[in-house]
Amino acid sequence: MSQTIGFRSPEEWERVAKERLEKGAFEYIQSGAGIEETLQSNTEGFKQWKIVPRVLRNVSKVDLTKDILGTVSPVPFALAPVGFQTIIHQEGELAAAKAAAIHQVPYTVSTVSTSSMEEIAKVMGDAPRFFQLYWPSDDDIALSFVKRAEKCGYSAIFVTVDTPILGFREQDKQNQYFPLSKGQGLGNYLTDPVFKEKAKLITEETQEAIAEVSSRLFNPSLTWENVKWLRSKTNLPIVLKGILHAGDAKLAMDHGVNGIVVSNHGGRQLDGSISSIDALPAIVDEVKGQIDILFDGGIRRGSDVIKALALGADSVLIGRLFAYGLTNGQDGVETVITQLIAEIQSALALSGETDLSSLQQIEVVKT
Numbered sequence: 001m002s003q004t005i006g007f008r009s010p011e012e013w014e015r016v017a018k019e020r021l022e023k024g025a026f027e028y029i030q031s032g033a034g035i036e037e038t039l040q041s042n043t044e045g046f047k048q049w050k051i052v053p054r055v056l057r058n059v060s061k062v063d064l065t066k067d068i069l070g071t072v073s074p075v076p077f078a079l080a081p082v083g084f085q086t087i088i089h090q091e092g093e094l095a096a097a098k099a100a101a102i103h104q105v106p107y108t109v110s111t112v113s114t115s116s117m118e119e120i121a122k123v124m125g126d127a128p129r130f131f132q133l134y135w136p137s138d139d140d141i142a143l144s145f146v147k148r149a150e151k152c153g154y155s156a157i158f159v160t161v162d163t164p165i166l167g168f169r170e171q172d173k174q175n176q177y178f179p180l181s182k183g184q185g186l187g188n189y190l191t192d193p194v195f196k197e198k199a200k201l202i203t204e205e206t207q208e209a210i211a212e213v214s215s216r217l218f219n220p221s222l223t224w225e226n227v228k229w230l231r232s233k234t235n236l237p238i239v240l241k242g243i244l245h246a247g248d249a250k251l252a253m254d255h256g257v258n259g260i261v262v263s264n265h266g267g268r269q270l271d272g273s274i275s276s277i278d279a280l281p282a283i284v285d286e287v288k289g290q291i292d293i294l295f296d297g298g299i300r301r302g303s304d305v306i307k308a309l310a311l312g313a314d315s316v317l318i319g320r321l322f323a324y325g326l327t328n329g330q331d332g333v334e335t336v337i338t339q340l341i342a343e344i345q346s347a348l349a350l351s352g353e354t355d356l357s358s359l360q361q362i363e364v365v366k367t
């Protein structure tokens with residue numbers, strides 16, 4: 001699709017989303033847990049880190065390609081797993097995935113997507129994609145999801161480890177808003193033979209399906225033993241999403257995972273937890289380049305991406321930024337992507353670098 005939308009700042013995108021979406025849906029996307037201390041510190045945190053640019057280094061050509069999880073990516077970012085995208089636009093995941101595919105930006109399918117992972121794969125062709133696993137309370141269903149992802153061309157499994165239970169989200173409680181209760185986000189479950197057998201879904205009754213999914217959605221009993229088990233079951237790269245402690249980064253490496261996402265789930269899980277950008281340096285020190293480090297939380301502009309990469313992340317995920325763009329469907333997400341690429345190119349050149357390989361030599365200091 002050709003883009004028809006002009007320049008819009010991230011704040012403008014958020015304003016458009018607020019205007020277009022019903023209150024419950026907008027606040028579900030925008031809000032964080034508790035008093036939103038962590039949500040705020042993700043964006044505020046970026047403002048405390050400052051780039052110390054270098055000059056006179058011939059930056060007439062810049063190259064954003066980056067090796068990530070074994071494949072060359074044209075840009076150092078991917079779309080984060082965001083569940084229930086049909087609350088934003090009727091085409092939901094299909095619109096966002098098509099936009100990502102056009103730009104070869106990896107798209108991460110959430111377990112709680114309204115379209116199934118197969119339907120999404122189909123509209124993406126050969127474009128890069130990852131599958132995010134909310135490990136259900138039943139290992140057989142978890143494995144079935146992973147095997148399906150292998151079959152339809154997903155090139156990594158992101159296991160979200162910061163959500164053994166759902167964070168305490170005051171706004172959603174006040175609004176009594178939970179997308180699953182509205183029948184959104186069921187795509188992967190209703191198409192899963194193992195889930196269907198276990199849940200003994202007899203009729204097409206949605207309320208019954210919602211209840212069965214809700215009771216199996218998360219698994220608070222997960223431990224590192226489960227990671228070891230999954231490692232023995234798949235050859236796909238495994239990425240643990242939601243690491244904030246260097247000790248957990250070390251354990252991740254000990255358990256043979258291929259990458260981690262330094263993330264606090266966009267401030268939606270433990271309020272009061274450290275901002276993502278402040279958590280990054282200690283983890284980079286621990287990992288020492290042995291596995292890939294992805295990063296998310298609070299990225300709104302190209303300079304945020306440069307800061308995270310200069311501090312040692314290999315790539316980043318964007319969440320709300322593209323979610324707000326999705327209010328304009330595929331076109332909106334494409335606009336967000338092209339604008340972010342242009343901003344990263346600009347911030348890279350103005351920092352005094354032309355590619356991402358030596359970016360860690362650019363100084364980023366905490367003020």
Ligand SMILES: Cc1cc2nc3c(=O)[nH]c(=O)nc-3n(C[C@H](O)[C@H](O)[C@H](O)COP(=O)(O)O)c2cc1C
Pocket residue numbers: 028029030042080081082083110111112132160241263264265266267268296297298299317318319320321323
């Ligand atoms: C509306 C919404 C839904 C999300 N759904 C998921 C999900 O299904 N799985 C997951 O691992 N993370 C989920 N996340 C977290 C994002 O993957 C990501 O960690 C976070 O949005 C990054 O912060 P940012 O929004 O500031 O970029 C969700 C975030 C939002 C805003």
Ligand SMILES: O=C(O)C(=O)c1ccccc1
Pocket residue numbers: 083112166180265268
């Ligand atoms: O909203 C979220 O952040 C999220 O990850 C989620 C996933 C499943 C159910 C509810 C929320």
